[in-house]
Amino acid sequence: MRNALVIAAREFEEKRFVAYAAIAFAVLPFVILNLIPMSKGKSPAEAIVILAVILSSGFTVGLGVLTGASFIGDVSTGRMSFYFSRPLGAASIWFGKLLASIILIVGCFGIIATPARFLGGAWTGLWDITFTQLTVQILTAAIGSFLIAHVVGTFVRSRSPFIAVDFAATVVCGVAIWLLVMPLADGLAKSLVGWLLVALAAALIIAIIAGGLWQLERGRTDRRRGHLALSQFLWSVMAVALLIAAGFVSWVVSVAPSDLTRVIAWHAPGGQFLLLAGETRHRADYHAAFLIDVEDGSVRKIRGQSIREMRFSRDGNSAIAVSTAHGLSDLVVYKRGVAEPVETGLTLSPADPFFVSDDSSRIAVIGRGLLSVYDVAHKRSLLSVRVPGELKSYYRGSFVSPDLFRLYVASPNGVSVFELDLRTRGFQSTGAFGNTLGFTLNPGAQRMLVRQPGGSITLTDARTGAPIKVLSGGTAVFTARFLRDGRIAIVDEIPPKKPLLFATLGPRLHILSPEGVTQHDFQLEQSIGEASFVGDDGTRLVLRTATTGSRSPAEFRSRRLVALNLDRGVIERSEPGVFEWSIEVNADPRPPIQPLREVFYSDGAGRIVGWSPATGAKRVLTGGQEAKARREKIHHTS
Amino acid sequence: MSDSAIQIADLTVNYGRKVAVDQVSLSVTRGAVYALVGRNGAGKSSLVRCLLGQQKPEDGKVTLFGEDVWSRRSELMQRVGVVSEDADAPPEMSVAAIARFCARLYRKWDQESVEERLRMFGVPLNSRFGILSKGQKKQVSLALALANTPELLVLDDPTLGLDVVARKSLFEEVIGDLADRGTTVFITTHDLIGVETFADRVGMIENGKLVLDEEVDALKSRFRRIRFATDPAALDTTVMRPTVMRAWGGGAEAIVSNYDDIAFERIRSTSNIGAAEVQAMSLEEIFIAIAGGNQGRNE
Numbered sequence: 032m033r034n035a036l037v038i039a040a041r042e043f044e045e046k047r048f049v050a051y052a053a054i055a056f057a058v059l060p061f062v063i064l065n066l067i068p069m070s071k072g073k074s075p076a077e078a079i080v081i082l083a084v085i086l087s088s089g090f091t092v093g094l095g096v097l098t099g100a101s102f103i104g105d106v107s108t109g110r111m112s113f114y115f116s117r118p119l120g121a122a123s124i125w126f127g128k129l130l131a132s133i134i135l136i137v138g139c140f141g142i143i144a145t146p147a148r149f150l151g152g153a154w155t156g157l158w159d160i161t162f163t164q165l166t167v168q169i170l171t172a173a174i175g176s177f178l179i180a181h182v183v184g185t186f187v188r189s190r191s192p193f194i195a196v197d198f199a200a201t202v203v204c205g206v207a208i209w210l211l212v213m214p215l216a217d218g219l220a221k222s223l224v225g226w227l228l229v230a231l232a233a234a235l236i237i238a239i240i241a242g243g244l245w246q247l248e249r250g251r252t253d254r255r256r257g258h259l260a261l262s263q264f265l266w267s268v269m270a271v272a273l274l275i276a277a278g279f280v281s282w283v284v285s286v287a288p289s290d291l292t293r294v295i296a297w298h299a300p301g302g303q304f305l306l307l308a309g310e311t312r313h314r315a316d317y318h319a320a321f322l323i324d325v326e327d328g329s330v331r332k333i334r335g336q337s338i339r340e341m342r343f344s345r346d347g348n349s350a351i352a353v354s355t356a357h358g359l360s361d362l363v364v365y366k367r368g369v370a371e372p373v374e375t376g377l378t379l380s381p382a383d384p385f386f387v388s389d390d391s392s393r394i395a396v397i398g399r400g401l402l403s404v405y406d407v408a409h410k411r412s413l414l415s416v417r418v419p420g421e422l423k424s425y426y427r428g429s430f431v432s433p434d435l436f437r438l439y440v441a442s443p444n445g446v447s448v449f450e451l452d453l454r455t456r457g458f459q460s461t462g463a464f465g466n467t468l469g470f471t472l473n474p475g476a477q478r479m480l481v482r483q484p485g486g487s488i489t490l491t492d493a494r495t496g497a498p499i500k501v502l503s504g505g506t507a508v509f510t511a512r513f514l515r516d517g518r519i520a521i522v523d524e525i526p527p528k529k530p531l532l533f534a535t536l537g538p539r540l541h542i543l544s545p546e547g548v549t550q551h552d553f554q555l556e557q558s559i560g561e562a563s564f565v566g567d568d569g570t571r572l573v574l575r576t577a578t579t580g581s582r583s584p585a586e587f588r589s590r591r592l593v594a595l596n597l598d599r600g601v602i603e604r605s606e607p608g609v610f611e612w613s614i615e616v617n618a619d620p621r622p623p624i625q626p627l628r629e630v631f632y633s634d635g636a637g638r639i640v641g642w643s644p645a646t647g648a649k650r651v652l653t654g655g656q657e658a659k660a661r662r663e664k665i666h667h668t669s
Numbered sequence: 670m671s672d673s674a675i676q677i678a679d680l681t682v683n684y685g686r687k688v689a690v691d692q693v694s695l696s697v698t699r700g701a702v703y704a705l706v707g708r709n710g711a712g713k714s715s716l717v718r719c720l721l722g723q724q725k726p727e728d729g730k731v732t733l734f735g736e737d738v739w740s741r742r743s744e745l746m747q748r749v750g751v752v753s754e755d756a757d758a759p760p761e762m763s764v765a766a767i768a769r770f771c772a773r774l775y776r777k778w779d780q781e782s783v784e785e786r787l788r789m790f791g792v793p794l795n796s797r798f799g800i801l802s803k804g805q806k807k808q809v810s811l812a813l814a815l816a817n818t819p820e821l822l823v824l825d826d827p828t829l830g831l832d833v834v835a836r837k838s839l840f841e842e843v844i845g846d847l848a849d850r851g852t853t854v855f856i857t858t859h860d861l862i863g864v865e866t867f868a869d870r871v872g873m874i875e876n877g878k879l880v881l882d883e884e885v886d887a888l889k890s891r892f893r894r895i896r897f898a899t900d901p902a903a904l905d906t907t908v909m910r911p912t913v914m915r916a917w918g919g920g921a922e923a924i925v926s927n928y929d930d931i932a933f934e935r936i937r938s939t940s941n942i943g944a945a946e947v948q949a950m951s952l953e954e955i956f957i958a959i960a961g962g963n964q965g966r967n968e
Binding site: 034037041044045110111112113115116117118119120249251252253255256 | 684718721722723724725742743744745746747749751753755757758759761762766770771773774775
């Protein structure tokens with residue numbers, strides 16, 4: 032240590048002229064300011080600060096490069112033998128020279144940046160970054176440049192053919208780092224990527240510093256041997272660092288659904304296919320997404336970072352992911368039981384609506400005024416037609432059959448109905464109906480329930496838009512839907528004169544025949560303030576219920592799932608403890624093909640739970656603490 | 670404690686495919702003065718770098734005072750003074766500053782002796798090292814090398830750049846004095862006349878190989894120049910081996926490397942070789958004869 036300080040002092044003494052140059056650079060902004068007249072309204076202090084920062088950063092980084100490159104020059108010029116013929120260890124020589132160089136770099140920066148430091152008022156008016164932050168950044172760059180220049184200088188000055196190996200190793204390291212960063216970037220792990228790069232940079236710095244010592248110890252005055260020693264050490268350390276990093280990245284990306292913490296779930300209409308996405312436990316900000324086949328338990332990890340939207344086909348056997356990159360969306364189809372996803376090759380703008388056939392074999396897309404139908408398996412367009420120009424406000428559509436696509440185009444004047452027949456290659460208007468708050472189709476797409484602005488429901492011909500029957504029964508309808516067997520379920524609103532919290536009775540549930548004739552009329556219990564449909568399994572109708580309509584703490588506490596017997600109108604099963612509903616994704620206006628087997632929700636502990644309305648059985652699919660914390664917070668607030 | 674100050678065993682140094690030092694082995698006893706001679710590029714400097722632990726040989730081992738120099742270099746340098754071939758001190762530093770720097774590195778340091786020697790050499794202390802003449806730089810290096818009272822002094826071509834007076838001073842006053850005091854001296858040089866008077870042993874390296882390693886007295890006693898008035902066709906080369914044989918005047922000149930007075934007298938008395946003059950040879954003449962002979966063989 033003592034000898035290292037002796038060396039450092041000697042090196043510093045030898046290079047003291049650099050410090051004199053730094054003093055001259057420190058004065059330079061003031062000189063320039065006197066020589067060049069200031070523009071009107073410009074602050075001299077700001078000009079001095081800007082010049083001082085430019086000069087200090089340029090000088091310091093340049094000094095780092097020069098001192099780093101000249102380091103090995105001492106070996107080339109035989110100067111190192113002066114040290115090696117003295118009683119000095121390689122460590123003393125290396126660390127002494129290193130210390131002197133770093134002191135020189137830091138000292139020179141301090142000297143030149145002094146005006147900027149003491150004109151801090153002007154500084155704050157110029158930049159968001161603080162002087163300390165800028166200092167750290169410039170000195171990091173300068174010392175990094177110094178170390179890199181030393182390595183490059185060593186490699187180049189040795190004139191050894193081994194430099195080809197160094198070049199190859201550099202490329203391999205670069206590629207390896209890229210390959211390590213990409214999976215993390217895919218998982219939106221911005222901070223994790225940052226930490227990984229900082230860790231690898233630290234490994235590189237350590238490798239160069241320790242490698243420099245090894246270089247002097249093994250090579251001494253022999254440039255080639257020194258080069259070889261540095262290369263071996265540097266690339267060995269980097270190989271180990273990259274292996275550790277690869278292990279770490281492998282561990283990060285090897286998340287299972289049970290590692291998800293802040294989970295969002297989307298499920299197929301029948302509940303047989305589930306997408307889970309969220310943050311992951313112990314992995315900082317790494318996000319992961321999984322598609323789970325609920326029936327066979329198989330899990331596949333998908334690239335979730337770019338998925339803007341996820342839809343499921345009506346049969347529940349396909350998930351269609353909309354991946355967005357560079358302003359364009361690609362559609363990828365994941366099928367149950369098929370390992371590899373199908374790249375449709377379809378690229379659309381984010382706002383372009385698309386519709387999937389029941390079995391996901393065909394996709395209809397509206398873009399640039401054209402309605403096009405694609406065959407997914409063959410990746411080709413079957414037909415394109417122009418959508419009427421003035422009608423472009425809102426679209427809903429459904430494949431009535433694989434060869435017949437029906438399009439509903441909403442405009443301020445009402446809804447127009449069109450059909451595209453792929454067999455005849457004909458596109459024609461089939462009907463229209465007035466303004467609506469929404470509509471749903473029956474399983475065969477022959478009829479639809481049209482919700483009128485006044486709160487009534489009209490049974491309507493789905494192809495022509497002709498009304499068949501008004502279904503409202505005295506009170507306003509809260510929600511209505513076709514069941515899978517074609518019957519109609521309607522839930523009334525609680526009359527407004529009875530605020531939800533003070534209502535003595537719950538809403539009414541009406542079950543109607545496919546023709547709109549009332550079959551059952553059930554009074555639901557008081558605790559069901561509001562209800563919405565989840566689905567049915569032929570015997571039971573599952574509703575999401577809560578006592579209030581707002582996302583208040585009381586509403587969170589009252590959320591539950593109920594399974595109503597369709598024939599008796601009684602609650603067969605009730606599942607409390609629901610914290611967040613999972614999102615059922617059924618873009619098709621018709622009810623699902625498959626009966627509802629399982630309903631998913633997030634419980635108070637942040638876990639995704641599957642609940643069977645038929646048996647009441649529950650199973651935990653994943654877990655997390657985030658939702659629990661949020662729930663506790665809500666409880667505490669209430 | 671080892672009797673050898675320097676022990677070199679099977680030393681081999683390669684630069685790529687070029688063999689700079691080829692399985693050289695030699696030993697220098699404590700207190701001896703060893704002169705290693707060789708032409709430029711013969712491998713002397715590579716050998717010296719290995720000797721000082723500055724370069725790792727491909728093969729072989731170097732020990733100083735019985736300790737491996739590669740692994741114990743730093744400690745051993747406390748006992749060694751070095752004057753390298755190229756003056757390697759930092760050029761921006763003054764001579765005094767270099768001396769102060771070195772003083773902090775050695776356990777024993779005689780600053781007065783440094784200053785006295787530099788005064789004797791006429792080198793100003795406050796001069797920057799970089800502006801000194803080649804000879805002055807060597808003198809500074811020598812003054813520094815001697816300041817720690819070394820047990821071993823390694824001089825790599827110390828007379829390079831020195832004028833005649835300085836050269837004489839170096840050999841007679843400095844090295845001679847050190848030799849008298851029992852300091853081991855290892856010197857590589859071209860100046861064979863200078864080392865002839867005090868070198869105990871001489872080695873000759875050629876194309877990386879040590880072709881000669883012998884006590885100076887023994888070497889000088891076995892080499893003779895013999896001038897024959899007539900052609901010595903009858904010279905029995907099995908008894909008296911001529912290293913060089915060439916025409917000289919009307920007769921011939923032979924340089925023999927295994928001269929023996931008794932054997933030569935016996936040949937002269939029994940053979941018809943006519944008049945012959947036997948002359949002793951200087952180290953330089955022997956060096957030239959050996960180098961010339963080897964060159965002839967190599968060619």
